[in-house]
Each structure stands twice: as C-alpha cells, then as structure tokens.
C-alpha cells in the first residue's frame with residue numbers, strides 16, 4: 310500500500326478500535342503506526358489515569374485491552390490479521406502492545422462476524438426486564454472469554470447476592486471518600502460541561518435513570534442530584550451478572566481480560582443483550598477479594614458485567630482519531 314493509502318487505512322482501524330469501553334470513558338490509549346515496519350503500537354496514556362480508583366492501572370489496561378480486541382475485529386473485517394505482542398518491552402510499562410498487520414487470504418470469520426456490534430455496543434444504565442438469559446447464550450459468552458484465556462463466571466443466587474452487597478458496600482465507601490468522589494466528578498459531564506462538546510468522560514445522557522428504592526445494579530454517576538430532570542425507575546429485582554477473571558493478576562492478564570471483556574460484550578450485543586459494567590467493589594482491595602467465587606476457577610476478578618434485555622444505552626463521545634494516533 311502507498312503511504313497515504315496505508316495511513317488512511319490505519320486511521321480507519323483505530324477509529325473502530327476506540328469504540329471500546331474504558332473506565333469513566335477516559336479513553337486512556339495512544340496508537341503509533343510506523344509505515345516502515347507496518348507495526349501499530351498501543352500505549353497507555355499516563356495523563357488519563359485514575360490515581361484514586363485505579364492506582365495500579367488495572368482498569369486502564371482493561372480498556373486498552375478492549376481497544377486491542379476491536380483492532381483485531383476491525384482488521385479481520387477487512388481481510389487482515391492483527392497479531393498483538395503484549396508488553397513487548399519490559400523497560401517501558403506504558404508500551405502495551407505491538408500489533409503486526411498482515412493481509413490474509415481467508416478472513417477470520419468469527420472475529421469479523423463481530424464487526425457490526427462495534428458501534429451498536431454501549432453501556433446501558435437503564436433497567437433491564439426480568440426475562441432470563443438462555444443458558445446457551447451464557448455458555449457462548451463464557452466460551453468467548455475462554456478463547457481469550459480468561460474465565461467468565463455466571464454466579465448462582467447466593468454469590469450474586471454477595472456481589473450486590475459488595476456493590477452496596479462500595480457505594481458507601483465511595484460516598485465517604487471525598488478524593489474518590491472528586492475523581493469521578495472530574496470525569497462526568499453535567500451542566501455546562503454536558504453541552505455535547507466534550508469528547509471524553511460520561512455525559513449526563515448516559516447516566517440512566519435514578520434507581521427508585523434499593524441499591525442499583527448500576528453506578529450512579531450523579532449521587533448529588535445535580536441533574537434535575539433525571540427520571541427515576543425501578544430496576545430488575547434479580548440482576549443477571551457475570552464475573553470476568555483470570556488466574557493471575559499481572560498487567561499481561563489485565564490486557565488479556567480487556568480483550569476477553571470486549572469479545573464477550575460484542576458477542577452479547579449480537580445476541581440481542583444489553584450490557585453494563587461495574588468495577589465499584591473491585592476498586593477497593595478490601596472488597597475485591599470477596600467478589601470471587603471460592604468454588605470456581607475465577608481467580609482474580611477484573612470486572613462485573615450486568616446482562617439482560619433492555620435499552621441498548623447512549624452513544625458516549627470519543628476523541629478524534631487525530632488526537633490518539635501518530636503516524637510515522
């Protein structure tokens with residue numbers, strides 16, 4: 310490919326990649342494409358970290374891993390393979406992956422079949438119906454995580470109740486921590502900041518309705534009720550959740566878990582499910598260890614997924630590709 314052509318092509322790939330979810334929509338990624346080598350490098354962005362909620366950058370790695378998975382899907386959609394080498398330089402922990410792009414004669418059908426879900430997937434903080442998800446669909450989601458070297462556990466009733474209690478505990482911890490509240494507020498876009506011009510953070514339109522009654526199975530990004538016109542709603546009584554985990558808890562595992570997360574979310578979207586994510590109890594070390602199921606091989610839990618049938622969620626903004634991609 311001529312350089313101009315390949316630059317535009319890589320920009321289109323990155324535009325697809327950044328539809329990934331990220332903690333508080335911080336979009337903590339940077340891409341560098343070297344036309345000489347054909348390698349697309351992925352870096353974590355040190356200015357988009359969350360020192361209070363994510364001091365060891367696990368959440369940052371999860372978001373970047375999700376973007377990496379999208380890159381693989383976007384390449385497969387175009388008949389190419391994106392082969393990632395994770396953490397290629399031990400001396401630079403921000404250098405998360407080098408992705409070699411190669412044309413393939415036969416497109417990877419499973420990956421490319423997920424492509425239509427890239428822009429349909431959104432975090433939905435609305436109530437879901439009480440309709441149960443068929444076991445075959447849940448098995449398919451577990452298989453999607455397994456392919457990426459991770460475990461997706463669908464907890465039974467007692468475990469779900471334990472996890473929901475941990476969410477409630479985390480809400481209390483959060484309301485008592487001014488530094489945590491300030492950090493969250495810096496990533497939410499209400500009032501004048503929610504004027505549609507922001508390209509990161511969570512806009513008020515994506516908050517979903519306020520929970521009526523007991524603890525919400527979604528995070529309330531406006532606990533101080535600054536959004537006056539926000540509706541109230543009753544959420545599902547028995548949230549259907551899943552826990553994404555890995556056996557170990559190293560940066561490489563977080564990048565794998567991020568890819569597994571996006572694989573599961575895209576699969577779920579194609580299966581007609583709405584999804585939302587919860588990291589609240591996992592942001593407090595004293596709560597995180599209780600989220601795991603001692604009877605399963607979950608290991609370390611990285612994210613809680615809420616799945617169900619309901620509104621698909623609001624499309625949050627993304628930074629323009631020119632801001633996140635450097636062409637060399």
Ligand SMILES: Cc1cc2nc3c(=O)[nH]c(=O)nc-3n(C[C@H](O)[C@H](O)[C@H](O)COP(=O)(O)O)c2cc1C
Nearest residue numbers: 330331332333334368431432528586587588589625
């Ligand atoms: C590591 C991680 C943690 C997250 N934690 C939460 C959470 O606790 N509550 C929540 O509502 N959303 C959570 N999210 C979802 C993000 O807020 C969401 O992906 C982001 O706002 C972009 O919106 P989108 O997913 O609709 O594209 C998390 C996402 C990631 C990747």
